[in-house]
Amino acid sequence: MKRKLRMGMVGGGIGAFIGAVHRIAAAMDGEIELVCGAFSSDPAKSKESGIMLGLPPERVYPSWWDMIEQEKQLPENVRMDFISIVTPNHVHFAPAKAALENGFHVVLDKPMTFTLAEAKELKQVVEQSGKLFCLTHTYTGYPMLKEARQVVKEGRLGKIRKVYVEYPQGWLSTLAEKTDNKQASWRTDPSRSGIAGAMGDIGTHAFNMAEYVTGAKVTELCADLNIVVEGRQLDDDGMVMLRFDNGASGMLFATQVAAGEENNVKIRVYGEKGGLEWRQEDANSLILKWPDQPAQILRTGAGYLSSYAAHNTRTPPGHPEGYLEAFANLYRNFAQSVVAMEKGATPSKESLDFPGAEDGVRGMAFVENVVRSGKSAEKWVAFEV
Known part of the structure; x- marks a missing residue:
């Protein structure tokens, strides 16, 4: 039976704009589910956000590092498959690098990092990890x-x-x-x-x-x-x-x-x-x-x-498809590529058409x-x- 990909989120807590957009986009096609998160640098706010989103308290973490460390200890059929990072720019590089190095795929809001030097290093980490990386340049998702x-x-x-x-x-x-x-x-x-x-x-x-x-x-x-x-x-x-x-x-x-x-x-x-x-x-x-x-x-x-x-x-034809659908296309193509890769198959060229590390650099x-x-x-x- 096909299962949904399990997503963890960094950032995007109460009061954040782009976090909600990412969650809607990820959920739109029924291929991804949010299972855990570190939603704020404030542990109390992260916990409150997780409760609001209906997550089990034990899967809401006080920091992104705690989330990565504890999720990788969970059984393979429980832990998150990938991490979605929706923080301000200065908190892009470190969690993305740590996630990749600990065996998780990554979706990252643009721009890729705080500096070009960080972007170049992160691209190397992506290539060495063998994991998939998606950068959410939304507009290229429009049909x-x-x-x-x-x-x-x-x-x-x-x-x-x-x-x-x-x-x-x-x-x-x-x-x-x-x-x-x-x-x-x-x-x-x-x-x-x-x-x-x-x-x-x-x-x-x-x-x-x-x-x-x-x-x-x-x-x-x-x-x-x-x-x-x-x-x-x-x-x-x-x-x-x-x-x-x-x-x-x-x-x-x-x-x-x-x-x-x-x-x-x-x-x-x-x-x-x-x-x-x-x-x-x-x-x-x-x-x-x-x-x-x-x-x-x-x-x-x-x-x-x-x-x-x-x-x-x-x-x-005639039914408007807009910003949220374009955003969702990036998540769906990423998810389809991850599933194919995990099965040892080659993703379709259409599924692989999402922004990656080279775009970020x-x-x-x-x-x-x-x-x-x-x-x-x-x-x-x-x-x-």
Whole structure:
């Protein structure tokens, strides 16, 4: 009889936003169950969170280290199979490394780590452990972004020339970190978020989308970073010019001070034969543009889409599949790959299509190169990994 994969969680306790999103996404397809957790650095809050989630008291731990140490002592048919880490950035590396070294697979919220050096080390640990690692760059879980990747890969747009990717938000248009806004307080704090603000938080998503859809790698960049809201410690706005290894050029902008904007992440790619456009506000549609015929609108759930789009679609055409479903696709593909691997089988190519350690390293390299360029008078810098 098929069983569910058993998940342990680090972070995501009472009052946390992203922890609940991860739990919903993990549970959506009935392939994963939450069995234990260390939900807060405060043991009392962790216990309270575990009770709220209906977990047995003995499977709610005061720290992530206690969870890893005690879970590995449990019988194989009881202990967790993998750990999901949903903490602020500065608490990504240590629990992920410890989990991998103690025989557990890992799902980690982005960005991968606090620094590029940590990301490189963690990638080595992943490779040495033989365990699976998933980084939750949510937007690549959308069926129509997967279709966009296939359109480019099949050469339907011809040689790619231009890439434009953007992520405008407006929730930090004021000094929200000086209020009781928990999300604002840690995401704008260099000691917990790292050396970048908007570029580390949402710029990494845009960067990941650009490389995922085009299949090309950034080789050089030129960044202009700004702190718009007076009193803020990290960038809340920025633009980055990009050069890719296939000869294409592009532009990325990420801002959290575009008052009135929500999460309208968008990508446009242009080749010698045509272009494509996708935006989250109409996530079920992928627009293909041609110089000699009307634009085409491809829709989620349609029979003409690739196996990658079909594999990540749950409902018939016309039923919106959004952020939670895209998030769930990452968990489902990860779970299917873990199950196949544990059985000694090869996961399907569609199941293996989720962000991993290499994406994490390049994301942290993006952050550090952008900050380096932003501080440079010469501006254009080689993309160093």
